Amino acid sequence: MGQFTINTEGLPFNLRYTLDSGQAFRWSEKGEWWYGVLGTGVVKLKQEGPALVCVSSSDALNSHTVYNYLGLEEDLEHILSSIMKDGNITEAVQTFYGLRLMKQDIWECLLSFAIATNSNIPRIRGMVSNICQRLGEPVEFEGARYCLFPRPERVAEAGLAELVECGLGYRARFVKSIAEAVRDGRRNLDELRLHDYSKARELLMEEILGKKTLMGIGPKVADCVLLFSCNKDSAFPIDVWIARVLERSYPHLFDDSLKEKLASKVSGKTSLSEATYERLAASARAYFGEFAGYAQQYLFHHERMEEG
């Protein structure tokens, strides 16, 4: 057991906005605490004024781990002032001031967002939870049973039927294929942090002999992984929610052709081709700057909360 407090005095930080904005899928609120599984332990967090109170299942899960995970070392004040280019983003920033981008485990982030395709957040939480309960190592905390996120080897050796039983549907074969690629070393996730955004992205979506190394990882999923677990703050994931925001509030950033593609995506009729996705994201990146990913996350969360 470890108990510690992190002093966040003077830091823009809101625990709820950060944990509950659709970046990670395993945090849950029980009473006044937020419970989560980090690495090989369980931790519960509570924000009390300038203090972030933490209780963890092991000494290894300490204040350094939590501080880093929550992205508290970033100069959020500076980042936010750099992205507030207009009234629309300024409103999102002011409404959810203190929302931070977390530094997640790459493997967990990769698999979670591969699972997230064409689904919704409540269901993603369910699918991820099912995988952990079935394949993850159990950990006891406060008399309750939690499960670690399973390692690539464990997922790779799971039967397809077993994955389908987790409710993954057609995503099951992608999950298995991704786990095998990571286990076999055809994709080294750790190296992604060493490269810049575009090189890391190339590696994630790399093809060998015309075949993708990571099945199920398209442009949007790749951007989520790079933004949420590889410190690539300029990544700008575009899903239906963001497409909606871009179409409504930022049409001036795009030519007529791109506006049509956006409208088609918003209507659910077609998905964005890779080339179209790149052009849209590049425009957004050019507009919001080096921290475009933060802008994306504030816009995303704001849009979802508006719809109630």
Next chain:
DNA sequence: TCCCAGGCTCAAC
């Protein structure tokens, strides 16, 4: 019942 969801793959132009 129908629509939608932090999209992607694959075949056919």
Next chain:
DNA sequence: GTTGAGCATGGG
């Protein structure tokens, strides 16, 4: 290079 169907499933 672009387009469109197909995909499994559960929440609203």
